[in-house]
Amino acid sequence: LILLACGSFNPITNMHMRLFELARDHLHQTGQYRVIEGIMSPVNDDYGKKGLVSARHRIAMAKLALETSDWIRADPWESEQETWTETVKVLRKLEKGKCFKKRKSDELKPILSISFLENQASIEVSHFLFVFPVLPELKLLCGADFLRTFKTPNLWKEEHIKEIVEKFGLVCISRAGSDPAQYINESDLLTKYQHNIFLVKEWIQNEISATQIRYALCRGLSVKYLVPDSVISYIAHHNIYTEESERKNEGDLLQPLKLH
Numbered sequence: 001l002i003l004l005a006c007g008s009f010n011p012i013t014n015m016h017m018r019l020f021e022l023a024r025d026h027l028h029q030t031g032q033y034r035v036i037e038g039i040m041s042p043v044n045d046d047y048g049k050k051g052l053v054s055a056r057h058r059i060a061m062a063k064l065a066l067e068t069s070d071w072i073r074a075d076p077w078e079s080e081q082e083t084w085t086e087t088v089k090v091l092r093k094l095e096k097g098k099c100f101k102k103r104k105s106d107e108l109k110p111i112l113s114i115s116f117l118e119n120q121a122s123i124e125v126s127h128f129l130f131v132f133p134v135l136p137e138l139k140l141l142c143g144a145d146f147l148r149t150f151k152t153p154n155l156w157k158e159e160h161i162k163e164i165v166e167k168f169g170l171v172c173i174s175r176a177g178s179d180p181a182q183y184i185n186e187s188d189l190l191t192k193y194q195h196n197i198f199l200v201k202e203w204i205q206n207e208i209s210a211t212q213i214r215y216a217l218c219r220g221l222s223v224k225y226l227v228p229d230s231v232i233s234y235i236a237h238h239n240i241y242t243e244e245s246e247r248k249n250e251g252d253l254l255q256p257l258k259l260h
Contacts, residue, residue, distance in 0.1 A: 055079035
C-alpha cells in the first residue's frame, strides 16, 4: 500500500511526518497491508490560501525534513503545474505512475513517481507484477478534520469525493476535538464507503499547527522540536515567514471556490 498526503505543508512540521508513521503502524497491525511508500504532495501556489509561501520553498523544506526518512518523500509534480490541481487528479496521476527504480543496494523498491510519467507513453503492469503478485493500493492520508471539509459548500465536487472514497480510500488520523466517526455518519456517501475509510487514533495527542508555527516565527519565537532543525535553518536563511508573507492572498477566495 502507498500513502499520499496532499496539503500546504507551510511549513512541514514533525506532526506531518508523524501522520505517516501512525498510519503505517495502524495498517500493519491490521495484518492486511504492508505500506511500501509515503508521498507528500505540496499544493500549488495558485490554491490561494492565506499566507501560502512559494511552492519552491515548501518543496525544499519538505525534502530537507524527509532526509531522515527511508520511506517518505516529497513529490513536486502538483506544485509545478500551471494552476491548482484537484486532489483526485493527483491520485489519478499517481495511480498511472507505478514504476520501479534501482537502489544502490541493488534491491528493487516500488516507487510511485508522478514526474516519471512525463516521458512515458505507457506503463507495463507486468513489470510491477514481476516483484509483487498484486499492484499496491493507493490511499489518501489525512487528518480527521479533513472529512469535515467535504461538507464545505463548493469546496469539493460530489463525484470527486465518491471517486476518492470508492476507488482509493482514506486513512484518517484523529485529532483532539474532532469526531471522524460523526463526520462519516452524517454523510450518506461516506457511510456507504466507510469500509474503505481507516480511522487511526493518535495515541499521543500532538496538536502542532503549521499556522501557529508561522505566527511564532513571525514573532521571533522558537519552534525548535516542533519543526526539524534543517527546516528551521532554511527558514531563517531565506527569511520566509514574515508579517508580509502572512498577508499573502489575504481576502482571496480559495481556487476551488472561484471555480463555482
